[in-house]
Amino acid sequence: MVERIKTYIPGFDQHIDGGLVRNSVNLLSGGPGTGKTIFSLQFLYEGILKNNENGLFVSFEEEFDNLIGDAKVFNWDFEKLEKEGKCVFLSCKPLEEPNLQTKMQELIQKYKVKRVVIDSISIFSMMFKDDAYRIRKEFYKLARFLKEQDCTILLTAEISGEAPLDITSGGGSLSRDGIIEFIADTVITLHNSGIGGEGDRAIRVLKMRRTAHTKGPIPMTINEKGMEILG
Numbered sequence: 001m002v003e004r005i006k007t008y009i010p011g012f013d014q015h016i017d018g019g020l021v022r023n024s025v026n027l028l029s030g031g032p033g034t035g036k037t038i039f040s041l042q043f044l045y046e047g048i049l050k051n052n053e054n055g056l057f058v059s060f061e062e063e064f065d066n067l068i069g070d071a072k073v074f075n076w077d078f079e080k081l082e083k084e085g086k087c088v089f090l091s092c093k094p095l096e097e098p099n100l101q102t103k104m105q106e107l108i109q110k111y112k113v114k115r116v117v118i119d120s121i122s123i124f125s126m127m128f129k130d131d132a133y134r135i136r137k138e139f140y141k142l143a144r145f146l147k148e149q150d151c152t153i154l155l156t157a158e159i160s161g162e163a164p165l166d167i168t169s170g171g172g173s174l175s176r177d178g179i180i181e182f183i184a185d186t187v188i189t190l191h192n193s194g195i196g197g198e199g200d201r202a203i204r205v206l207k208m209r210r211t212a213h214t215k216g217p218i219p220m221t222i223n224e225k226g227m228e229i230l231g
């Protein structure tokens with residue numbers, strides 16, 4: 001039996017056999033403004049509210065004031081969750097932060113975190129100066145460490161332009177380094193345009209280990225309640 005962690009993105013879990021695999025590392029990849037941060041915040045917020053699974057949001061660049069303000073637009077009150085000790089935000093300047101794992105581990109244990117978001121992982125590969133061997137090694141280490149924490153992980157990756165529709169076609173990378181998508185258990189892509197005129201946006205599950213998932217693009221929208229699957 002594979003244990004599932006619901007994303008709580010309305011309509012999405014039924015496309016992935018009920019949810020993300022517990023303790024898996026999931027990559028959310030997309031161009032600018034495709035909804036990576038919104039998906040991540042919704043995943044944390046609903047996980048806390050609906051299933052009492054505390055959250056950790058790690059960022060290498062975001063100002064959390066902005067982020068928490070952006071979330072308010074969707075009525076997600078992270079200030080309250082932070083005060084209640086249910087969600088914690090960790091800002092890392094990677095080059096000044098050699099103890100990222102130690103810091104994360106402290107917070108995960110202290111706050112009994114079950115859902116971790118790293119938005120985005122792209123800076124991580126820059127830390128290793130785009131050295132493919134080191135990126136692979138360090139990312140593998142990070143993924144293994146996170147899995148050992150009994151957390152389900154969501155990583156976002158920025159790509160320029162639209163995500164390619166087929167990971168195997170050699171049509172371009174799904175992350176800055178083109179490596180993380182092979183190590184992650186899951187790759188989900190977000191698209192700014194709907195496919196075949198259906199919906200104004202789309203989401204697609206390119207791979208999800210241990211899961212019979214929908215293969216094609218799924219019409220999706222972002223509205224005042226956050227992200228939602230159409231149809």
Ligand SMILES: Nc1ncnc2c1ncn2[C@@H]1O[C@H](COP(=O)(O)OP(=O)(O)OP(=O)(O)O)[C@@H](O)[C@H]1O
Pocket residue numbers: 030031032033034035036037038039073158222223224
């Ligand atoms: N209230 C809203 N109603 C409809 N769409 C919205 C609303 N708020 C934001 N959006 C859409 O969501 C987009 C931002 O989503 P998000 O910040 O999650 O993108 P992202 O993929 O994280 O982008 P980036 O790569 O720049 O970080 C906006 O560009 C806009 O199109």
Ligand SMILES: [Mg+2]
Pocket residue numbers: 036037038119
């Ligand atoms: Mg973002």
